[in-house]
Amino acid sequence: MLRRSAVILVATLAAVAGAVSPASAGGPRHVRGTETIPVYDYGTAIRETVWVESPLDSDGDGARDRIAADIVRPREARTRVPVVMEASPYYACCGRGNESELKEYAADGTVSLMPLYYDNYFVPRGYAFVGVDLSGTARSTGCEDVGGPAEVASAKAVIDWLNGRGTAFDASGARVTASWTTGKVGMIGKSWDGSVANGVAATGVRGLETIVPIGAISSWYDYQRYNGILRTREYVRYLHSYVNGRPAEACADELAAMRAASGETTGDFTAHWAERDYRTAARNVRASVFIAHGVNDKNVSTGQFGLWWDALAKHGVERKLWLFQAGHEDPFDVRRAEWVRTLHRWFDHELHGLRNGIDREPRATLETAPGVWTDERDWPARGVRDRSLPLGDGTLGAGAKGRGVTKTFTDESLREDALVANPTAVVPGRVAFLSAPLTAPLRISGEPSVTLRIQVDKPTAALSARLVDYGTGTRVDHFRSEGVVNLATESCWGAATATDDACYLDTTEVTATADHAVLTRGWADAAHYRSLRFTTPLEPGRWYDVTVPLNTYDVTVPAGHVLGLVIGQSDPQFTVTNDQNATVTLDAGRSTLTLPATGAAVTAPTTPQSITTTTLPGAAERRATDNTPVVPLR
Template sequence: MTPAPRPVGTRARVAVVLVGLLVAALPAAPVTAAPGAASPGAAQPAAGHLPPPAHVVGDQTVPAYSYADAIRESVWVETRADTDGDGVRDRVAVDLVRPREAATAGVRVPVIMDASPYYLCCGRGNEGELKTYDAAGVIAKAPLFYDNYFVPRGYAFAAVDLAGTARSTGCEDVGGPAEVGSARAVVDWLNGRARAFTADGRPVNAAWSTGQVGMIGKSWDGSVANGVAATGVPGLATIVPISAISSWYDYMRYQGSLVATDYPGYLHSDVSGRPEAACAEVLARLRADSADETADYNGFWAQRDYRPSAGRVRASVFVAHGLNDLNVTTNQFARWWQALAEQGVPRKLWLHQAGHQDPFDVRRAEWVAALHRWFDYWLQGLRNGVMDEPRVDLETAPGTWTTQRDWPAPGTRDIRVALGAGDGVTGTLGGRGARPGREQAYVDGSLFEDEVVAEPNTATAGRLVFLSGTLSAPLRISGSPSVRLRVRVDRPTTQLTARLVDYGTAERLLLSGAGGVRTLDTESCWGASTSVDDACYRDTEEVTAVSDHAVLARGWLDAAHHRSLRFSTPLRPDLWYTVTVPLNAYDAVVPAGHVLGLVLGQSDPEFTDTDDRDATVRVDLGRSELILPIAGHGVLPAVDVAPSVVTAPADPSAARTARDTRQVP
């Protein structure tokens, strides 16, 4: 196993800074060897006391170079794969922007890289920016602010079209080896280990690069960064995955339940930049190997699961995620974060209250400053203390941020919460709970979320509700809850769903629509501009509204996959089974005076696609429980009868039909 990166504070850290200054002063030469395990700056012996390059002042980089005069070039990097079967290795398009003055002075620079399938098909960022090119086919405008802000500060920016997308050849395999390999090939080229060519076929090297690369990106882009880091490629010093996937199975399957049919095929077709015939075979394999008919975790999904390879990660990792992200759900960051922690990978975490949003559109100034310091440390080798600060930035309420040592919150413990029968309509959470053998049954109602959680004291077919007593003190939930159920089912399988609900009036983010964020008419600028590529973006703000309840965490399970996700075990109606429904990770404080609720349902047409309906499920309350990660000394009050909770009823006039749940990550 590759050793974890050396933590900050060792004597080698001082050498790293001196090496960065030495390398900056050397004349450009081809890169022939990759750095070793990731540590800040270049990995060569320190020598002498040389003046820093123009873009370094003290412990930070400054905008010393002209963005308007930057070198802009487009190259095609050769990968190791031939995914379209044309007998020629795939080539991925890399559009580069780098400081001309640094190149003239022989100062090598590190690279910030965003590898994406979206540059020409769909756009990047809140304003959906696309790449644009000049008459010669060279990059004129790259989406987002990374080049505008960082190129004047002594970085190069690389906007990479993944294999099979935009101007690259090959075929997109949706999170698979070809996709990850196409981005890895660019890191290899920046370290002298791969070939690249201009549009007219001339070989080109990256002699201007220090070999230190930082990958960044939101959603699919950040997922690629996770995948490349999991290969252990030398030279990848850091990654910043934003709202990113760490397991494509968990993105398209919720514990054996389909999120949507033909999801890999849908995504492939959505981003492909190739003629349909060129990738027909790859598309057919995606559809066959993903195995919609079983929803099993198989070899196809194992190739797209980056978590087991956390031990190979050499890069540091700066994760950002929305706690209410219903596209790339929170288990994607939480399980990756845990795997990285077990390997001792240097890491940092930002968690905000919004949905599938970039922190640039949640807390803009602070996010840009955080990225600046992170890249300065890991790519420029500057001792700015970023790794001595609290590891986690957490938004605890709209606009309210705090820091903490780690996540879940230090001191968090799992408590087991018993389920009680209550008044026979609404059960209870906490207290002694029911005795074993005390059963409640419910029939699948295919309820939408607003129906399943509203009016918890009312009998509603298709659900079971359990309420805590009214909280006498705030209750901090931090981590990944789960529900352990003892069930008997009269069908070979059914979907089981669980929701953790905060019942109580509060001002919360309005998560419908744009995921809690509104775009304003004003703009702010983050970096330098040209006539065709400005650094100005429309401002945003979080949108709040007073509501009487909020769903905190959700979980789904195909009951026939209760033993393993690799195979199904049909249920016998005469047998009882113990199943666990994992809920998405969350972090929240439920205020005093509120009530915590657990709501159980079955098929969920709003979030999943299943034909397993009409089952009756019997639950042995005395052998079932909620496992709740609680920080501090919070407790659920004992309760024998559920308190009365008032919520607005679900709108009976709302049109509710099962929708296509497929989204683009």
């Protein structure tokens, strides 16, 4: 929605981009030295829609799916231009960005408002922008299969067409080609949009030069299941229905097949999930990958980026990383000016081939405290090694005396606040283990896990684990609006037309001071201890080793703070399960926390401790999350 006059927009754009000056002699108009500059008129840009033919017929109507792609490109460009592309299921149903913008169309059917600022900012700089409606959404045919082959193929087909390998039609049915582009494509998007970018990159499609997944999914099983435990019931149906743009009957068969294949009653990792696990195809990735993720993202959990990052690193994929303290947010709403500058330089390097040096700069940019940023050579942090920390009689760390110590607890379905509060008190339904106060800062960077030696009186138990920082600090309050709130002011990040500007409300991080904070979480169904592909019912009286992976995290715990590990069972705030009321006996001496860390030694306390806590800020927001289906949207 237009909020500024064109005059103000031009002035703001000049302030952001710098004064426009002539391009280097002999080069494209939009290149000055090692950067692209805004020389093309956004107001007269060519706007067109094409329908690209997918190789699949996902709705079974006898015709290949047709994928709507809305294009904005510079009219005056005398050279071919690369493409910034966002493929999304949200353009018609739900909106994009902090202000939930939808696509809007002119009378001739061409897009008059493209959500977000990408087209406003990059088209004047010698890029085209393409907004793709994923299969079964908005104006595309086919069916939305929630991270599956049809969804990925629909976005990939557009890249193939941009590179002369596919077929597309205009509104009249005439074939159209993309002679105006170099074929080099950079995909970007937050959440579901970034997830499909991961999926397309995993196909190895030629022409996709880079992706920028923000708070994105790399395994849809890990998004809808937590190691055999359901996040919520009927999640496949819910997500499909949320974004479906077709009549219900058009995709009823596809939806029924997905529901049957997803292992709803078992939590198993089935073939349905295997084809939605992009990490296993990391070896195919040709594109560079620039990941951005909030370390306190409870919607798309941090393991989604952490395990994807590890897989890409294993195969030598060029990559870059931004981590920030908020939850499920876009860095545009966390560190706006620096994010736009970095994204601009990244696309200039990857799509225009400009040697601006960004590939030689530190690979990782991290927010280490509210508003405090640092660049590091790589990630995880330098010097990090996995430490095996033993458990004892309520103690954690080197020197813990756990031999012969057992802890028995019966499920109480505790909410997180109750689970981690007052860790030295006896609370039914949980066991807590505490380190001695740290003698120096401790950097945790990577994917922790806890291996528990247990007996269970039922065929299975739902297990939960929390790593907790017991110590007072001012932290980003990620339970309140994901840690970011809107201000009354706004700023503009590109050129405008009468119907499409690039002005957005400014934002700021919101903080809270508390005497403890949950750092990272993990869940597992004990009967999946052998494999996620099948269950093995537990026998009463028999000991089992069950590993509970915790989500990827990066934090420096200050000296003087106490590190805590809290184990519970069913978790109404984050999961749903019928496996409740089990009694678990834990052999502490044969249980360990694996912690990727550097810095202070984590030792067990030698004298009894007494730690009391106050209620964490954001209690109302925490209550509101109980068993609520989450859409990877905002």
